[in-house]
Amino acid sequence: MRTILLTGGAGFIGSCVLRRLLADGFSVIVLIRSRTNLYRINDLLDQVVVYDIEQKKLSDIFLENHIYAILHLACKYGRAGEIMPVVQSNVIFGLELLELAVKGNVKIFINSDTFYNVPGKKYEGRLAPYILTKRQFLDWLLFYSQKIAIINLKLQHVYGSGDAEDKFLPWLVSQFFCGGGEVKLTGGEQQRDFVAVNDVASAFSFCLTHFAGVDKGFRTFKVGSDQPTTLKEFVLLAYDLYKKENCSEEVFLDFGAVPYAVDEIMFLDEITPSLTSIGWHPRSTAEVTLRELISEWSKHRCLS
DSSP states (O other), X not given: OOEEEEESTTSHHHHHHHHHHHHTTOEEEEEEOXXXXXXXXXXXXXXXXXEEXXXXXXXXXXXXXXXXXXXXXXXXXXXXXXXXXXXXXXXXHHHHHXXXXXXXXXXXXXXXXXXXXXXXXXXXXXXXXXXXXXXXXHHHHHHHTXXXXXXXXXXXXXXXXXXXXXXXXXXXXXXXXXXXXEEEEOOOOOXXXXXXXXXXXXXXXXXXXXXXXXXXXXXXXXXXXXXXXXXXXXXXXXXXXXXXXXOOOOOEEEETSSOOOTTOOOSOOSSSXXXXXXXXXXXXXXXXXXXXXXXXXXXXXXXX
16 A cells, blocks of 8 residues: 655645545545644544644654655645745745655655646736745756656646635635625636546546656646636536526626736646546536535525
């Protein structure tokens, strides 16, 4: 049973990845911090080894365990405008892991990247620190690929039940349930590739198997549904599915009421190869995943 070290395992995406790894028979070490909320994985804690890295030295974790691969999903978005905590989380912590991975003869390092990370694009908005640190860490991954196999997964717009309430789709669905109001949106012409979180989890597990035994080097892939759409089309689909199952008052979707961000991503990356090109395939449909998200919010509304 190969041992996987997972960072960010208590988060929205990371918790789904953890469930998939356990289902696929991997032994998993989860790194957390003292203030990490474990509510998403409380039922899994007896199946994994958990280390609080504020109480345990990273180097000791590598000495005490024979780690086959690292899945690095931990990150900080810095939505409040903080800089140094974002750099520490998204660059320094990753570098520490890479250095220990090389010393510990770890075979594969799989990194969670973002579709926002567009080479050469200037970023000025509130997510700029997050995107810039992701870009900086990508340079370090390229450097370390001389010593270890690096798989960089450029996740597209990940969604599904269990996501944080301040993310776009959970926020949108919550506005549907308010009823009788107005939802102010951008024009919605941005292209997006929405991918279900369960499919993202399967992509990480697929890479562990597919790249078993590969030599050092850098490989990067997009992880998406390969069915791009505009944001407006996806919002209208979500609203149509909501209306079919709920009798709340009509909601007016005011497209164009909000200006586009100065660094908005309008078009999808057409250069990075898709993970589907090497045999992975998403299984979820937008209709099913959106219905699950809407159902989750319907229950949340009943309980509140």
